[in-house]
Amino acid sequence: MEIAIISGKGGTGKSSISAALATLSEKVVLADCDVDAANQYLLFNPSHEEEQAFIGGQKAVINPETCTNCGICIPYCRFDAISFSRQGVVISETACDGCHLCMRICPHQAISMVNSDKSRLYAGSFRNGRMVYGRLAPGEENSGKLVNLVRDKAKEQARKHQLDTIIIDGPPGIGCPVISSITGAHQLIIVTEPSLSAMLDLQRAAEMSANFHIQTHVIINKYDLDEDLSRQIESLCKEAGIGMIGKIPFDPQVVEAMTHSKSITEWAPDSATSKEVSKIWLTLKSMKP
Amino acid sequence: MLPTNFKIAIASGKGGTGKTLVATNLFHSLSKAGIPATLADCDAEAPNAKLFFKSKEESTSVVTQKVPVIDESKCTYCGKCHDWCNYHAIFFLPQPQVIKVMEELCHGCGACLAACHFEAITEKEVELGVVTTYTLPNSNILAEARMHTGVYSPVPLIKAGIKAAGDHRMVIMDAPPGTSCPFIQTVARADYVVLVTEPTPFGLSDLKQSVETLREMKKPIGVIINRAGMGNRNVYEYLKQENIPLLMEIPFERSIAAVYARGGLIAESDKQWEQLFLGLLDKIKIQWK
Ligand code: SF4
Ligand code: SF4
Ligand code: SF4
Ligand code: SF4
Numbered sequence: 001m002e003i004a005i006i007s008g009k010g011g012t013g014k015s016s017i018s019a020a021l022a023t024l025s026e027k028v029v030l031a032d033c034d035v036d037a038a039n040q041y042l043l044f045n046p047s048h049e050e051e052q053a054f055i056g057g058q059k060a061v062i063n064p065e066t067c068t069n070c071g072i073c074i075p076y077c078r079f080d081a082i083s084f085s086r087q088g089v090v091i092s093e094t095a096c097d098g099c100h101l102c103m104r105i106c107p108h109q110a111i112s113m114v115n116s117d118k119s120r121l122y123a124g125s126f127r128n129g130r131m132v133y134g135r136l137a138p139g140e141e142n143s144g145k146l147v148n149l150v151r152d153k154a155k156e157q158a159r160k161h162q163l164d165t166i167i168i169d170g171p172p173g174i175g176c177p178v179i180s181s182i183t184g185a186h187q188l189i190i191v192t193e194p195s196l197s198a199m200l201d202l203q204r205a206a207e208m209s210a211n212f213h214i215q216t217h218v219i220i221n222k223y224d225l226d227e228d229l230s231r232q233i234e235s236l237c238k239e240a241g242i243g244m245i246g247k248i249p250f251d252p253q254v255v256e257a258m259t260h261s262k263s264i265t266e267w268a269p270d271s272a273t274s275k276e277v278s279k280i281w282l283t284l285k286s287m288k289p
Numbered sequence: 290m291l292p293t294n295f296k297i298a299i300a301s302g303k304g305g306t307g308k309t310l311v312a313t314n315l316f317h318s319l320s321k322a323g324i325p326a327t328l329a330d331c332d333a334e335a336p337n338a339k340l341f342f343k344s345k346e347e348s349t350s351v352v353t354q355k356v357p358v359i360d361e362s363k364c365t366y367c368g369k370c371h372d373w374c375n376y377h378a379i380f381f382l383p384q385p386q387v388i389k390v391m392e393e394l395c396h397g398c399g400a401c402l403a404a405c406h407f408e409a410i411t412e413k414e415v416e417l418g419v420v421t422t423y424t425l426p427n428s429n430i431l432a433e434a435r436m437h438t439g440v441y442s443p444v445p446l447i448k449a450g451i452k453a454a455g456d457h458r459m460v461i462m463d464a465p466p467g468t469s470c471p472f473i474q475t476v477a478r479a480d481y482v483v484l485v486t487e488p489t490p491f492g493l494s495d496l497k498q499s500v501e502t503l504r505e506m507k508k509p510i511g512v513i514i515n516r517a518g519m520g521n522r523n524v525y526e527y528l529k530q531e532n533i534p535l536l537m538e539i540p541f542e543r544s545i546a547a548v549y550a551r552g553g554l555i556a557e558s559d560k561q562w563e564q565l566f567l568g569l570l571d572k573i574k575i576q577w578k
Binding site: 009010011012015034036037039043058076078079094097098099100104105136138139140141143144173174175176179193194196197200201204207208211225226229252255258259261 | 302303304305306307309334335337340355373375376396397398399400403404436438439440441442443465466467468469470473474477489490491494495498501502505506519520521543546547549550551552
């Protein structure tokens, strides 16, 4: 079973909750799909048994030796990446989308494409099973593809090590990497908190996930910071037909656990937070995917 | 003095560290001080800044992207457009003859159009999202970029949002989380970047990645520590070691969290914060020289 955990936006405690679920009892595969800000490895210090380079994309570069500065390529680029400068025609690395068009139309074959290969995929073991995570190099695109790779690797690990459960810590937002994180997963948890911003993000995340026919649940984290807003979130979920699977109180021990490289369930197994997380886990396990 | 069209991006390696809190309060404080400014909400996947202001909608513009339309009566099924499409957005079979544009994969690069020698391709516009500008009672402006769900990248929205913010007044940009493409596209247009972090291991790890990226881009930076008092001192040590100015600390207090959760501004409810946020400009000024 693949359980994906997202939040519409970061900072709601999604990673801490994923970490807690991953360290309850049963051994699992933990897939950190927040490839833009992978964090789980900080808590779990996994072994790096496998490392794979990921080609995030390509960027066009001009060879100044062969470029005649004719400027033909400039209007073709839809991403305004090519311009005249004092050094002649240049391509902005940050603006280039890697479409190859300029390379194809340059009459002097002065443009070539270079791979961005700084992104990595790692797999290894951690203290409660296997862990797979991706790290997208700064400025790279195609995080969705890297997420797919992480998930494929996680499934392979699950088969190899006979682990039944994959926990996917998803990225923030509602874009391509999030969609890649939840497509085909069996259960989806959206973590929210009682604030107006988080409520809007929850709505957008729920709207997005509605297209995926996936069993969706909501956790309100730090619900007691504003019980009134929490109640509003609950009725919002009811209206949208999304089940509430748990309410976690605000707990300074969560950060304390983090600073000791532990999940809350490892650090304070008897705390109210850990108990609620266990309850959530049992509910999840009892559901037929 | 800072130039009147100075652009400050408020960013964080991950979401939820309080960058919207900083962006909205800074903007509010500038407005109170009579400084003409625009707040550009570039977090197009989860734009929430508008929540914090009473404002009047001024104008909306739809942001579109071109996608190809293939006229099958003119198409010779040569397959060149398929070969030139680097995003695998054209499905093509020579036998039996099938050709289909998969719009959700298309980046609108125009390569297929340039490839086709049989005038079988034209283009249409598809909607990616909207940029809306709002005016506040003090005539300052909020420009919000909002991506539709299911769109592959927020980047075109971000560009349009920053463009709508204009180049005549000070611009505060609420940047998207992470360090990938959307973040780069936002900070690339900034004169100064304020990084908001929290004093936890996750916060520090994300901060380091942002700092490395911004140093490569040669952007002047400063850091605000939000939720100061929780976690540990490692972020402070890192800042000292790397010689990065600590611009401000926002303590971890339930009252601050509560004001924010309800869509309020601490700089409005507490004048002291207004002064502190205004003071940011002086600190930035010193670095700017
Ligand atoms: S088309 Fe080729 S030769 Fe002409 S400016 Fe562009 S890169 Fe240089
Ligand atoms: S590869 Fe595409 S996006 Fe990059 S510079 Fe060439 S035409 Fe522009
Ligand atoms: S515009 Fe570019 S991405 Fe879209 S179908 Fe044509 S070649 Fe592919
Ligand atoms: S390049 Fe033109 S003619 Fe050839 S397959 Fe594409 S649309 Fe048809």
